[in-house]
Amino acid sequence: MKTMETNSILQLLKTHKVVIPPIQRDYAQGRTTGKTPKVRERFLNAVYEVLANDNLPIMELDFIYGYTENDVVNETEKISVFKPLDGQQRLTTLFLLHWYFANIEKARNNEFNLEEIKKLLLKFSYATRHSSSSFCQNLIEFQPVFNGKTIDEQIVNQPWFFSNWKNNPTIASMLVVLKDISILFKDMNNVWSKLSGDTSRIVFHLLPMNDLGLPDDLYIKMNARGKELTDFEHFKSQFTEILSPDQAKEFVEKIDKEWSDLFWNIFKNKESSDIAKEVDNGFSAFFWYITELIIARKKIVVNETYWLDIIKRVYQESSDNVKFLFDAINLFENLEKKEPNYFDDLFYINVEDFSLSKTRLFFNSPQTNLFRKCAEAYGFGERKNQFSVGEQLLLYAFIFMKLETDIVNPLKFRKLRNIFASSEFQLRNEFLSTFLYEDVEYLILHDEFSPDSKLSKRQFEEERSKKQFVENHPELLEYVYKLEDHTLLRGNIALFDFNENLSIYAEQFLKIFVPGCNYFEISKALLTIGDYTQNIGKFKRFGNNNNSTWRELFTQSENRDGFQNTKDVIKQYLTIFIDDKNKTPKNLIQDYLSRYNSDYQIEKGLIFYYIKYPSFSKWNENQTDGYYWWYDLALKPYECWMLFKTQFNGRHWSPFLLELSSINENCNLENYGNELKFVFENYIIFISNKDNGFEFKGIDEESINFIDSLRDLSVLNSDSIYEIKQNEQGLDLVDRVKEMDKLLNELVTLNKKTVN
Structure with missing residues (x-):
């Protein structure tokens, strides 16, 4: 075989047997997923156009690589076998097209010599799977009828077609392609003469690798184990076609040289089994970033979804868009070469x-x-x-x-x-x-x-204020920038007053809020000063151990109320540590709780319980998102729910009941707003938290009778509620968690004494 011949598939089959070698993958052009249907549609439409219009140039299918070897038929006869390493997909589709056109020609012209064509087509086979080879042989011998029933339906109903062949990817793909061929070309006439002879309308360039003197294993490496052209190679080919001659020349020259080096240097040290593919993907990523940037910036209306149609819409009729793309790539090609640390x-x-x-x-x-x-x-x-x-x-x-x-x-x-x-x-x-x-x-x-x-209009105003402030106080510029660059602030420093004392508060803030700081301790220490939390409707948000939560609290928003409270508490908190270098958050918490120990009559709002008890900020040592919810915060401040995340369809609890379940061995609490289950001896009592105390309920007669006895003894009021002593404003004067735990333990102890 001579180097680089131009052939039709019939010319190839006249001189060679064509065998798809085992190293090849399955026939894939009939796949019904991903981009394949669109690729198949484009290819078959291109075939249709070239066969329907003789004024169009012939269809050239680029190079088909492979190698030849002799197959011994008998002692005196040998046959040349061509084994494609690249081009299997195109050859198989051509094989199916010629089989279809030969059979439809026979159906329309009984004098057509179909048997001669069958002999040629039988020289095409698959060595990848036995079933694929057998299917091809049976297909060639099969003569369909053209009565409206699709080809694929006729084939699968033949006695020689095994049902499990549908699981063979090659056969399944062939059936899909045959169906598409029969639908697209059913009304086309006088086709065979355009495919046969020396003037076929569809040709390819055959490149035998033997003539290049390369070993077989190198053929495989060069062609990625016989796979077809990569997506990136298809992209380069298609994109070149829509460019002007000058731009196409620049693209072709640079895509495999300077621009390739640009992206190679990005990925060359990455751990990857296919660096070349990473490089191709890197170029594609930047290409699509620029393309979609142009679409957005120029408000180009793109209704197409197929990638080639999109880039045609953007680049085919706009040399300015192509220039911007090339300028952007050239910009970074020059910078990476001359100023590699430009972004640093x-x-x-x-x-x-x-x-x-x-x-x-x-x-x-x-x-x-x-x-x-x-x-x-x-x-x-x-x-x-x-x-x-x-x-x-x-x-x-x-x-x-x-x-x-x-x-x-x-x-x-x-x-x-x-x-x-x-x-x-x-x-x-x-x-x-x-x-x-x-x-x-x-x-x-x-x-x-x-x-x-x-x-953000609010941030616009802050930027103007900061600009004016640093113009008046240039010595404070560093503090402004350091605050802006803090992970909890990220540009928004409305938490601070813009005055000459900014440096003092900034330094203290930067000392306290550092990576790894104990946010839970800071949260409780802040609460000893005032309620720093913010409201979102009926929700109140506390800080947790996440940077994002504190950043939200430190950033003013129209969606939340209470930022000024947060700002005031933070300023007081920083002032404490500015005035007393030895003070710690733990000191603040201890001092706060000690006041309640020395004067137990001090009113105890939710903040007291939040600071004192772990279950008000954590569940089983797991932090929550910091959200609390009330039916009516003003009238019933103790009837609240602590949410694990942000919605009631997730875990949520009364924090008072959750704490009781963690400290009292006779108590158990489920995770979805359930009542506390208190079990001892034969009694099962369900307890719910109310604003004025804890309500008791029984579900069996024995437990109900026990609750009745507690009412008779005035332990519970007429509504079966164990009342907590409160002031006129409805605030607890005793620790309700401690009081309730004490009562439950006494009930267990009393019952044991009664039994004994």
């Missing part, structure tokens, strides 16, 4: 790397190099997007500054970070096209926020 001069991650010229990033799995993060994490196709909207916007800000002004202003990144951190609800993909990208450009060009922006 703008951003930092760890608190110890603070610098006035840098902005701290708080994204999930943050990286200072946003370009590299984009290549590694931006989602395209079926890949999940782990490159957040905030990161997308900051990366665009960098690109816009470099391409439009060539001046990168670090302060603008700080302002953007601050605004984005306070506008998390607005940082959504659907808002990219409506205002987010425009807001970024407006800030860069005008050093001001767009008056039409839908981002």
Whole structure:
């Protein structure tokens, strides 16, 4: 066989037997999932066009690689066998097309020599599975009827078709493709003459690897074990076709050179079994980031869902969009080569790397190099997007500054970070096209926020106030930036007063709220000063051990009431430690509880119980999300529920009952708002927490009688409630948890004495 021949499949079969070797995967063009149906549709439509219109150029299916060897037929005869390593999918589809057209030609022209064509087609076989080979042989001998019944239905009803063949991926794919062929080409006439002879309308370039002098194992390595072209190779081929000649030339020259090196350097040290694929995916990720950025920024209406249709919509008729794409890639190709640490001069991650010229990033799995993060994490196709909207916007800000002004202003990144951190609800993909990208450009060009922006107006005002403040107090700039870069504040420092004392309070805040600090202890210590919690409707939120909860409490919001209380308590708390360097949160808690020990008549609100008892902030040593809920906080402050998360369809308890269940061995409490189950001897009593005490209920006669006796003894009131002593305002004057635990223990002890 000569190097690189142009052939039709019939010409190939006249000189060679074609065997799909065992190293190949199954025939896949008939799959019904993923992108395959669209690929199949495009290919068959292209075949239809070239067969229907003789004025179109012939269809060239690129290179088909493989190697040849001689197969001994007998002592005097040998036959050349071609084994494709790349092109199996295309050859198989051509085989099916020719089988179909030969049979329909016979049905329309009885003089057509079908037997001669069968002899050629029988030289095509699969060595991947015996069932695949057997199916091909039987298919060739089968002659369908063209009476409206689909080909695949006829085939599966043949006596030679085994039902378990439907589980063979190759056979299943062939049936799907045959069905699509029969539907698409059923009305097409005079086709066979366009496929046979020396002037076939569908050809390919055959490249025998033997002629290159390469060993078989290298063929396999070169062709990824015989797999078809990768998605990225298809992308490169298709994208090139929609570009202008000059742009196509630049793309072809750079995609396998400078641009390939750019992404190779990102992934070369990664642990991966296929670095080349990682590199391809990295380019694709950045390509789709820019493409979707253009769609959003230019408000391009895209109704298409197939990737090729989308990029045609964006790039085919807009050289400006192509230029922006190329400029963006070239920008980072030059920077990575000449200034590899360019992002490190703008951003930092760890608190110890603070610098006035840098902005701290708080994204999930943050990286200072946003370009590299984009290549590694931006989602395209079926890949999940782990490159957040905030990161997308900051990366665009960098690109816009470099391409439009060539001046990168670090302060603008700080302002953007601050605004984005306070506008998390607005940082959504659907808002990219409506205002987010425009807001970024407006800030860069005008050093001001767009008056039409839908981002946090409150944060806009804070940014203006801080700007004025540091202009008047430049010596406090470092404290402002350090507070902004604190993980609990993230740009919003409304928790502090902007005055000359800012440095004192900032230093103390930075000392107390450090990684690993005991938030539960801090929460209780704060409550000794005042109620720092915030209200969301009937919910009240306490701090827990999560940064996100405290950050929420330290950030003013229209959705919550009580921020000023939080601010006042925090200021008093910081003042205590500023005035007394030896004071600790534990001291504050101990001093608070000791006041109740010395004067037990002091009224005891929920805060007292929250500080004293662990079950008011934890369940089985597991922290909650910090939410409490009341039916009526003003009139019934003790009738509350502690939620494990944020909804009542999850675990929730009366914290008073939860604490009793943890300290009294005769008590048990389920997790969904249940009553406390108190069991001793033969009695089963259910107890619920009421605003004025604890209500007793029995479900069996013996327990009911016992409760009646407690009413008779005036232990319980007429409503079967064990009343807690309260003042005129309805606040406890005794510790209801302690009192109730004492009563339950006395009932058990009294019953034992009575029995004895």
